Amino acid sequence: MTDYDVLRVFCGPDGGYGCELGVVRDGSVLPARADRQALAAELGFGETVFVDDPERGVIDIYTPARRLPFAGRPCVGTAWLLDVPELVTPAGVVGVRLDGEFSWIEARAEWAPPHTLRRYPSAAEVDALEVPPPGGPGGAEVPADGAGERLYAWAWEDEAGGRVRARAFPGRADGPEEDEATGTGALLLTDRLGRALNIAQGRGSQVLTAPQPHGWVEVGGRVHLER
Numbered sequence: 001m002t003d004y005d006v007l008r009v010f011c012g013p014d015g016g017y018g019c020e021l022g023v024v025r026d027g028s029v030l031p032a033r034a035d036r037q038a039l040a041a042e043l044g045f046g047e048t049v050f051v052d053d054p055e056r057g058v059i060d061i062y063t064p065a066r067r068l069p070f071a072g073r074p075c076v077g078t079a080w081l082l083d084v085p086e087l088v089t090p091a092g093v094v095g096v097r098l099d100g101e102f103s104w105i106e107a108r109a110e111w112a113p114p115h116t117l118r119r120y121p122s123a124a125e126v127d128a129l130e131v132p133p134p135g136g137p138g139g140a141e142v143p144a145d146g147a148g149e150r151l152y153a154w155a156w157e158d159e160a161g162g163r164v165r166a167r168a169f170p171g172r173a174d175g176p177e178e179d180e181a182t183g184t185g186a187l188l189l190t191d192r193l194g195r196a197l198n199i200a201q202g203r204g205s206q207v208l209t210a211p212q213p214h215g216w217v218e219v220g221g222r223v224h225l226e227r
Helices: 033-043 072-082 123-127 183-193
Strands: 005-011 019-024 048-053 058-062 086-088 093-099 102-108 116-119 151-158 163-169 197-201 205-211 216-225
Touching: 005 072, 019 033, 019 072, 033 048, 033 058, 048 072, 058 072, 058 086, 072 086, 072 093, 072 102, 072 183, 072 216, 116 183, 123 151, 123 163, 151 183, 163 183, 183 197, 183 205, 183 216
Parallel strands: 019 048, 116 151, 163 197
Antiparallel strands: 005 019, 005 205, 005 216, 048 058, 086 093, 093 102, 102 216, 151 163, 197 205, 205 216
16 A cells, blocks of 8 residues: 555644545655556545655645646645645645644635535524535536536625635535535635635634735645644
C-alpha cells in the first residue's frame, strides 16, 4: 500500500468534525493517472491529493471517480501539510498563508465546479433539509463521471456579522450524500455576496472566507493530522 497522510480539514473550534482528506506526499510512486485514480477509489476519501513537487507545491487532486483541476478542501489541507507559499494546480496557482490555527488559500471562483447556491429564510430550514435524490434536487441521472448537481444550501444566522449556516449536497455517485465541509461552495458564495463570511457547515465544521481584490477569494479553516 502506498504511504499517505490523513487530514481533517475545516474542523470546528473544538477540533472536531471537518472532512477527511488523503495526501500522498511522494507522488512519484504513482506517476500514472490511472494508478492514481485507482488508489483514490480504493481509499474512498472525498479527495486524495498526490504531491508531485513538495518544494514548489505542485499537486494533483482526485475524487474516487475523477481528476479535479482544483478543489478547496484539498488545497487548504495540503497547504497546511506542506507549509509552502503557494500550490500549483491544473486550474492555476493558489496562494497560501498560515495564520495561527487557520490555513488559508487564495483562489478564483471560476476554478470551482458549478454549484446551485440556494438561500433559505432561516438556519432552521437549512437544518431541516432532507438529502436530495441522486443527481440533485431534480433527481436527474448521475453522469458517468459521478458528478451530479451540487447544491449549497445556506441561510444567514447573523447577516450583520457575516455568520452563515450552510449544508452541501454534492450530488455525486462516488461520495457521501452530504459534505460535512466544502471549500468550493464557500468560495462561490463569498464571490457572489462580496463579503467575508464565517460559515458553520454540516454537523460542526467551520469555514472562513474573505473576498480579495481582482476577483480572488480567500478560504480558510483548521486542519488536523489524523495519521
